[in-house]
Amino acid sequence: MTDKRFRFGIVATPADGSPDQWTKTVRRAAELGYSTVLMPDGLQLLSPFPSLAMAAAVADIRVGTFVAAAPMRTPYAAAWDAHTLTVLTDGRFEFGIGTGRPGTDKFAEKLGLPYGTGAERLQQVRETLDHLAELDGDRHTPVIMAAGGPKALALAAERADVVSIAKGALTPPAEVIQLAEELRTLAGDRADDIELALNLFAAGDGELPPWTKMATGVEPEALRATDSLMLLPGGPRQMADELLRRREVLGASYISVNSAYLEELAPVVELLAGQ
Template identity: 70%
Template structure:
């Protein structure tokens, strides 16, 4: 379905400067093309964290994803444009309406949470501001899409779409999501890069915080054909990623930084493919 070559990213959550520097350099050395940061008050701010990452390695950086309600649209666009300028165009701006935990964090900042529609409008307004700030140097946009309204927004505005479904979503439902996205995108469908995020890779035992992060018990994940998982030998993982690219069109694969070494052999096998 996709003739795009694979590229790989890691999703990190640094606890110190030394740890973050080590992770970023390791990712670059192992063939990953992108370092991504989640957004939330429980973590370091993503924008300075990504500026630091871009300074210590020749690698792309991106938010995964910025929660629109945590900033005013103009402020979020300012932060994104700044990273595009300072990284010489190595920044991908991932933005979304915010996970449920962001509602309390928004209140801590003294900002309104808003209805789902208002938060989607906030994403659109942020992107409009960013277009004006960027001028000729355009920042690539990543949007996550799961529901119909998010899908429509992604079809209209995204360069990269991360397929956002829960851990136990059947393959047929993901395939339908991709079909609907392409239908909505129309003539720009082939310009959209499809991404898929992995919770775990390789053969290592799942960590105890799996249920909190994935919403499913580790044994349930292991027993199902969950697309959040990529298990097996390096060759088996590479074969499965090629199957997913053929089936869904996903060529941009991201993984929790805990498993960056586990996925690295498959990254090497798929280099340039």
């Protein structure tokens, strides 16, 4: 399905008031062989752009937004922040951008910005990428897009370097595979250049944390029962074999995991290094 080598990232956030925890997590991720520290976007968190600048300064690791919500900034402001991180990290920044998760409308309102329709928010994404390309000039900031709907998939096929299929936790694997096929068809000659990302909520056979429902929208038992792609069960060898299988059938080679599972996935990162 793809000849791209695996790379791994963690999705993490700095605890408010605890810079030491943030730098410790970033440095540990780099020590364990992870490629990237990725940070989500929302007013309940610290701002991702300065947080990621700090992360890139304390360890030799790539950093990225996963993903910045377009309605929370004007297109030029978002592009400015992204370009700035590309320059300051010497090209180690990946700009993840999307139209926003549920609840982003309240964030936009608090910021005094319009939320807009789905079409308007997708146009914001396009305008942001246009401004970023202009600011970058001869540079290139890799773009991550979370896309699930037809129009978002089409834009991702046209503009993204990395695509994460944005579907719910209980989406059947066959549907995700179909969407990945549609993405490649839409991308045409660009298909081989696109890296497909898969975000894991949990890895290993341990009990899912109590905040599972809040994070995924579904009960832990439902995730287990439906073989959700957000889970990666088993020991290190079983998890590695499953990721090899998913790369074969889905094409996903960029694997990220919630930072709570940083240590659990580390043996898999080591097993699949260079593959």
